[in-house]
Amino acid sequence: MDMSKYTQVFLDEARDYIQRINDSLLALEADPQGNRTVLNVIFRSVHTLKGMSATMGYSAMAEFTHQMENLLQKLRNGEVEPGEEVMDILFASLDVLEKMMDDIAAGGKGEVDTSDLRQRMLALLEKGADEVEPEPVKKKEEIVIEDEISFNEYESRLITEGKKRGFQAYHITVFIRENCLLKAARAYMVFRKLEKLGEIVKTVPSVQDIEDEKFNRSFEVILLSNRQPEEIRQALVSIAEVEELRIVLVGVEIKEESGAISPPAQDEAVPTNKKSGQIVCQDNRCELRTQKVRTVQTVRVDIDRLDTLMNMVGELVIQKTRLEQIGRQQGNSELNEALEQLGRLTWDLQNVVMKVRMVPLEHVFNRFPRMVRDLARKLGKKVNFVVEGQETELDRTVIDEIGDPLVHLLRNALDHGLESPEEREKAGKNPVGTVKLAARYEGNNVIIEVKDDGRGIDVEKVREKIVAGGLLPREEAVQLSDEEVLNYLFQPGFSTAEKVTDISGRGVGLDVVKSKVESLSGSIELFSTPGKGTTFQIQLPLTLAIMQALMVQTGNEIYAIPLSYITETTNITPGDIKVVQNQETMILRDHVLPLIRLHEYFEVPEEPRSLNEYAVVVVKKGEKKVGLVVDQLLGQQEIVIKSLGNSLPPISALAGATILGNGQVALIIDVPSLF
Amino acid sequence: MSTSMVVIFRLHRQEYAVDIAGVQEIVRLVKITHVPRAPRHIKGVINLRGNILPVVDLHGFFSLPPRVNSERTRIVIIRSGGRTMGFIVDEVLEVRSFNLDALEPPPYLEEKKGKNFARGVIRLGERLVMLLNVDVIMNELLQAGEENGRGVCTNGS
Numbered sequence: 001m002d003m004s005k006y007t008q009v010f011l012d013e014a015r016d017y018i019q020r021i022n023d024s025l026l027a028l029e030a031d032p033q034g035n036r037t038v039l040n041v042i043f044r045s046v047h048t049l050k051g052m053s054a055t056m057g058y059s060a061m062a063e064f065t066h067q068m069e070n071l072l073q074k075l076r077n078g079e080v081e082p083g084e085e086v087m088d089i090l091f092a093s094l095d096v097l098e099k100m101m102d103d104i105a106a107g108g109k110g111e112v113d114t115s116d117l118r119q120r121m122l123a124l125l126e127k128g129a130d131e132v133e134p135e136p137v138k139k140k141e142e143i144v145i146e147d148e149i150s151f152n153e154y155e156s157r158l159i160t161e162g163k164k165r166g167f168q169a170y171h172i173t174v175f176i177r178e179n180c181l182l183k184a185a186r187a188y189m190v191f192r193k194l195e196k197l198g199e200i201v202k203t204v205p206s207v208q209d210i211e212d213e214k215f216n217r218s219f220e221v222i223l224l225s226n227r228q229p230e231e232i233r234q235a236l237v238s239i240a241e242v243e244e245l246r247i248v249l250v251g252v253e254i255k256e257e258s259g260a261i262s263p264p265a266q267d268e269a270v271p272t273n274k275k276s277g278q279i280v281c282q283d284n285r286c287e288l289r290t291q292k293v294r295t296v297q298t299v300r301v302d303i304d305r306l307d308t309l310m311n312m313v314g315e316l317v318i319q320k321t322r323l324e325q326i327g328r329q330q331g332n333s334e335l336n337e338a339l340e341q342l343g344r345l346t347w348d349l350q351n352v353v354m355k356v357r358m359v360p361l362e363h364v365f366n367r368f369p370r371m372v373r374d375l376a377r378k379l380g381k382k383v384n385f386v387v388e389g390q391e392t393e394l395d396r397t398v399i400d401e402i403g404d405p406l407v408h409l410l411r412n413a414l415d416h417g418l419e420s421p422e423e424r425e426k427a428g429k430n431p432v433g434t435v436k437l438a439a440r441y442e443g444n445n446v447i448i449e450v451k452d453d454g455r456g457i458d459v460e461k462v463r464e465k466i467v468a469g470g471l472l473p474r475e476e477a478v479q480l481s482d483e484e485v486l487n488y489l490f491q492p493g494f495s496t497a498e499k500v501t502d503i504s505g506r507g508v509g510l511d512v513v514k515s516k517v518e519s520l521s522g523s524i525e526l527f528s529t530p531g532k533g534t535t536f537q538i539q540l541p542l543t544l545a546i547m548q549a550l551m552v553q554t555g556n557e558i559y560a561i562p563l564s565y566i567t568e569t570t571n572i573t574p575g576d577i578k579v580v581q582n583q584e585t586m587i588l589r590d591h592v593l594p595l596i597r598l599h600e601y602f603e604v605p606e607e608p609r610s611l612n613e614y615a616v617v618v619v620k621k622g623e624k625k626v627g628l629v630v631d632q633l634l635g636q637q638e639i640v641i642k643s644l645g646n647s648l649p650p651i652s653a654l655a656g657a658t659i660l661g662n663g664q665v666a667l668i669i670d671v672p673s674l675f
Numbered sequence: 676m677s678t679s680m681v682v683i684f685r686l687h688r689q690e691y692a693v694d695i696a697g698v699q700e701i702v703r704l705v706k707i708t709h710v711p712r713a714p715r716h717i718k719g720v721i722n723l724r725g726n727i728l729p730v731v732d733l734h735g736f737f738s739l740p741p742r743v744n745s746e747r748t749r750i751v752i753i754r755s756g757g758r759t760m761g762f763i764v765d766e767v768l769e770v771r772s773f774n775l776d777a778l779e780p781p782p783y784l785e786e787k788k789g790k791n792f793a794r795g796v797i798r799l800g801e802r803l804v805m806l807l808n809v810d811v812i813m814n815e816l817l818q819a820g821e822e823n824g825r826g827v828c829t830n831g832s
Binding site: 311312314315557601602603604605642643644645646649653657659663664666 | 705709710712719726760817
């Protein structure tokens with residue numbers, strides 16, 4: 001059976017589980033004696049990973065997760081304490097799993113050298129075994145395994161209605177002996193038996209696939225039945241070559257193992273755990289806990305398809321605008337009414353599509369707790385890492401890019417921002433420092449803050465650096481406001497090597513952070529109070545696909561200038577233009593502003609118009625400003641950004657194009673390239 | 676005998692043809708947005724149902740007298756080698772099938788720097804129609820941009 005097409009799904013899902021384990025491990029570390037649910041979540045996730053990898057034939061991973069499961073089992077039974085060594089091993093195991101995922105993603109089999117870790121695990125397991133009698137725990141405990149099967153509306157209705165009539169929905173997983181020759185025939189017999197006991201709602205894979213033997217060792221059936229699980233089990237174990245069974249009440253699991261026919265010492269990757277099976281179903285008195293059938297479903301979609309959809313919606317909006325123009329000309333009220341309706345619909349549609357592209361910041365944030373933990377340990381600092389607003393959503397493209405800058409800022413906060421516990425205590429602070437990563441909406445923007453309560457930045461020392469580095473003469477440096485001084489930290493190569501320690505090292509790579517954020521049409525600011533801490537505030541647009549722009553006209557051409565670069569607009573008469581060293585300039589509030597005539601700069605084919613007054617759009621890049629001279633301003637507008645396509649070589653002065661209400665193309669000016 | 680459908684169009688007083696397989700559609704002349712620093716004979720871009728496509732001034736490319744827009748001016752949208760471009764033509768004349776075996780070798784004059792912009796000449800009675808090699812032309816167009824850096828804009832429109 002060709003599994004390759006499932007590899008991506010496997011990877012996606014497995015990564016979700018690894019993330020879940022990671023989060024739970026952090027929670028466990030924070031509160032080792034806390035409730036057992038965290039441990040159960042970890043155990044379940046590892047267990048599921050084991051099953052998934054075994055199904056996909058990644059035996060190295062299945063074996064390794066099995067090993068992890070053994071360790072977790074000991075933890076769960078209280079035979080091993082979740083001490084430092086155990087946690088380290090578990091975190092290291094996660095790293096191994098990540099490596100396996102990478103290998104699988106690269107087309108490998110997920111074979112990674114795990115011998116070291118396994119040795120450590122074994123040592124721990126043996127130690128645990130020595131200390132505690134490895135007797136099966138007798139206490140009653142429920143293990144709810146998450147249902148991997150999701151139902152469509154029809155199926156869930158069947159199940160709910162069945163439940164009303166007193167039928168239960170069972171999720172039965174049937175494992176057939178590996179070397180079985182007629183798997184389909186065995187499956188057929190299973191179906192025959194089950195059909196006598198109830199109604200089959202769904203199978204995974206589909207009945208057709210099962211009949212075609214398109215399954216590995218196991219298949220799953222959802223059965224509506226009023227029989228007891230034991231009865232079902234008895235009926236199925238009598239079929240030859242059915243090796244194992246797992247019967248789960250939908251929402252609730254009753255784990256069973258047909259020990260009678262299961263050959264002893266099976267392959268390590270058998271996705272059922274003997275011990276847990278015994279715990280759950282003792283003397284057939286299975287405790288059932290009903291849960292709602294999960295009906296919320298998600299679909300993973302290729303981002304390209306979303307882009308196409310977005311494109312088409314944008315086009316729809318344009319056509320709508322066109323129709324509206326015609327409608328106005330016709331003056332037909334009935335038509336206009338219909339067009340208004342259409343307008344609302346397209347607006348909603350556009351919003352929905354935009355939303356679909358949005359991803360919660362969680363996807364970026366969730367890898368940080370682990371990173372902060374590791375880093376804090378390495379640096380010997382104590383950190384309370386607080387994450388807020390991870391549910392805040394941003395456009396997918398922004399999400400993909402914002403991770404690295406945040407890593408940088410967090411590392412900075414830990415490395416240079418926070419003092420050592422001793423230093424903090426001396427300063428009368430809590431020895432445990434706080435680093436906060438918080439996100440929130442603000443208008444059409446998202447604000448992400450990285451905040452520490454460390455030593456802060458000494459503005460005067462930075463000022464000294466500015467002078468010492470020859471960036472500004474002393475007289476000017478003295479006049480800078482604190483804010484302006486701090487801004488110098490974003491200058492490329494501002495603080496290097498040995499200067500680092502003096503001013504707590506900020507500045508290294510901050511220029512990279514800044515340019516990354518700016519490439520995402522965002523901005524970054526820095527606030528600091530000596531002794532109290534430092535805050536980096538990043539402001540990002542909700543989406544990159546749509547932006548606010550000022551539309552300008554020169555000749556017959558219309559251009560869009562992204563609003564985020566514009567500081568102001570003004571007017572100028574030809575007489576006000578002064579030429580300084582071959583450069584046209586104007587005086588704007590006592591400052592000399594270089595001018596660029598867009599008409600010339602963009603080589604507009606027709607002759608420039610001679611006007612009594614031109615409009616000037618002042619744009620900035622960092623501290624530098626330049627004035628763009630155009631014929632007239634057409635007003636501010638929300639534009640959908642489109643690429644110029646692959647049929648043209650890249651053109652440096654352009655950031656793309658957009659389509660105007662009348663169907664015409666307007667080019668978007670890439671402001672940074674003007675400088 | 677292999678026949679092929681071709682679209683025949685007019686540029687100035689000459690007739691040209693392209694294989695219909697590469698022709699996506701033919702649209703009326705719309706406002707072309709000038710693109711600064713684009714390759715030399717690229718007039719600009721147009722919006723074709725939400726996609727932005729470059730359009731080519733074939734008159735300039737073939738060194739014909741400057742184009743004069745008329746009611747009959749059309750943009751032939753051609754796809755080739757993963758690229759889509761619009762070619763401005765003075766008039767689309769006809770679509771007809773043609774026996775490729777009867778294709779005559781291109782006249783040497785149409786070979787620029789050893790590049791074959793024509794696949795051959797189709798003879799239709801008195802008419803001589805040049806069958807264009809679209810891929811080679813597109814490559815040449817984009818190349819011109821690289822060589823020129825800041826492409827010179829063509830004279831008027």
